[in-house]
Amino acid sequence: MAEDKMAKKSGNVLGMFPQAQIQEFKEAFGMMDVNRDGFIDESDLKAIHNDLGRNPSDKELKEMLKECPGQLNFTAFLTLFGEKMHGTDSESTFRQAFEQFDPEKKGKLAEEYVKDLLLNVGDQFKEEEIRQVWKEAKISGGQFDYEAFVTLVKRGPQDDMAQ
DSSP states (O other): OOOHHHHHTTGGGGGGGGGHHHHHHHHHHHHHOOOOSSSSSSHHHHHHHHHHTTTOOOOHHHHHTSSSSOOOOHHHHHHHHHHHHHOOOOOHHHHHHTTTOOOOOEEEEEHHHHHHHHSSSOOOHHHHHHOOOOOHEEETTTTEEHHHHHHHHOOGGGGOOOO
């Protein structure tokens, strides 16, 4: 149980599933990646739907792919399944939560302001929990880069994306 919680907090999508289930997802991804380019795109989705006797519009296909910020590679595919199965918020929902406190949409918030929010609003953090967040968060010049933080939490370190 504690390991599951840590895997979710770390953003490591591979830690969210047993190895056998990851292998099953990899096989499913391979079947969906019709053109074998390592990404599921509109043409792949269209081919899958056509095989199932459906003929979705281009608009429907685009809507399906909007759930993934960026290209839908295997890591992003696992992340989407993890969010659906484990009930976590999508990347865009997570980002929008920060944007509520950033009317100018700069992607950064004052470090002290974020700390105050974490200590005093909603599910209040303890000082130790804030220290743990600050270890991972990109803070420069007293500014918390929530864009980078959302990416880190939802996709993991960017060097993990090279798959």
